[in-house]
Amino acid sequence: MRAMQLDAPGGRFALVELPRPEPGPGEILVRVSACGVCRTDLHVVDGDISDGRYPVVPGHQIVGTVEAAPAGSPMAVGQRVGIPWLGYTCGSCAFCASGRENLCDRAEFTGYQRSGGYAEYVAADERFCFPLPEGYPDIQVAPLLCAGLIGYRALTMAGDGERLGFYGFGNAAHILTQIAGWQGRRVYAFTKDGDSESQAFASGLGACWAGGVSEDPPDILDAAIIFAPVGALVPAALKQIRKGGIVVCAGIHMSDIPSFPYADLWGERTICSVANLTREDGMQLLALAPRVPVRTEVTAYPLERTVDALNDLRAGRIQGAAVVTVS
Ligand SMILES: [Zn+2]
Numbered sequence: 075m076r077a078m079q080l081d082a083p084g085g086r087f088a089l090v091e092l093p094r095p096e097p098g099p100g101e102i103l104v105r106v107s108a109c110g111v112c113r114t115d116l117h118v119v120d121g122d123i124s125d126g127r128y129p130v131v132p133g134h135q136i137v138g139t140v141e142a143a144p145a146g147s148p149m150a151v152g153q154r155v156g157i158p159w160l161g162y163t164c165g166s167c168a169f170c171a172s173g174r175e176n177l178c179d180r181a182e183f184t185g186y187q188r189s190g191g192y193a194e195y196v197a198a199d200e201r202f203c204f205p206l207p208e209g210y211p212d213i214q215v216a217p218l219l220c221a222g223l224i225g226y227r228a229l230t231m232a233g234d235g236e237r238l239g240f241y242g243f244g245n246a247a248h249i250l251t252q253i254a255g256w257q258g259r260r261v262y263a264f265t266k267d268g269d270s271e272s273q274a275f276a277s278g279l280g281a282c283w284a285g286g287v288s289e290d291p292p293d294i295l296d297a298a299i300i301f302a303p304v305g306a307l308v309p310a311a312l313k314q315i316r317k318g319g320i321v322v323c324a325g326i327h328m329s330d331i332p333s334f335p336y337a338d339l340w341g342e343r344t345i346c347s348v349a350n351l352t353r354e355d356g357m358q359l360l361a362l363a364p365r366v367p368v369r370t371e372v373t374a375y376p377l378e379r380t381v382d383a384l385n386d387l388r389a390g391r392i393q394g395a396a397v398v399t400v401s
């Protein structure tokens with residue numbers, strides 16, 4: 075089968091021919107239709123994070139059709155499924171036992187420790203795959219599988235305040251703006267200074283204000299979610315939130331956070347990160363998305379142009395989501 079394989083962190087990432095994966099016990103074989111591109115893929119390919127199992131096929135917003143399933147599997151042959159970032163948990167560590175499988179000590183992640191979706195076929199643990207909502211074409215549903223559902227976890231962690239700041243208006247923010255609006259909340263979109271195209275995109279999706287990261291929004295915020303991998307945005311966002319407010323860092327990697335005066339944290343303000351997802355997050359988001367209904371803005375790339383998709387994401391040339399189409 076054709077696959078985009080990464081040799082090592084920051085190493086060669088290219089189209090190769092690999093044997094079709096042999097599903098192990100409890101695994102299904104999925105023929106991949108589309109795989110969403112996530113900023114985490116950039117961090118994996120660039121070597122910003124390097125705990126993967128190499129060589130590895132990245133890609134963890136996988137949409138495909140079950141080609142083979144073990145007897146008694148919850149997934150049926152011919153069924154459309156989604157395969158997310160969380161690919162395996164141990165089920166027995168203190169985190170798994172307390173409903174926080176996203177923090178599992180022995181977790182394995184798709185497209186990092188487990189083979190991912192930039193390939194014609196992938197084998198996946200049947201317990202970590204999702205049935206997908208009807209009414210979404212494959213390339214439209216793919217971005218929900220990470221940007222959507224880890225974004226949804228970040229939105230939940232941000233609390234129920236009315237005024238939300240989103241820093242970095244990419245894939246996750248374009249989905250969450252629609253959900254937050256449906257929840258009756260107001261979104262303030264912060265983009266790179268002068269990025270009027272992204273600001274117009276945010277306004278078109280319902281943001282009540284859009285501006286550059288060094289601008290002050292018209293209102294004090296209840297919470298902020300930082301999607302851009304830029305540590306300097308943490309103290310910047312902290313200055314915009316009220317007492318008791320929270321700044322949620324939603325990415326897996328970020329540049330160092332500069333120091334800031336304690337007075338900016340005073341007043342029971344909180345800074346936290348969001349790590350991975352639980353299967354419960356996934357089920358909640360995939361049930362919610364068609365009710366909103368969330369519409370994804372997608373730019374499609376064929377498998378052999380995956381590197382172009384990553385480069386366009388890195389350069390900020392994509393509004394909404396990039397998705398790699400496989401078959
Ligand atoms: Zn565990």
Ligand SMILES: [Zn+2]
Pocket residue numbers: 112113114115134159220221
């Ligand atoms: Zn992701």
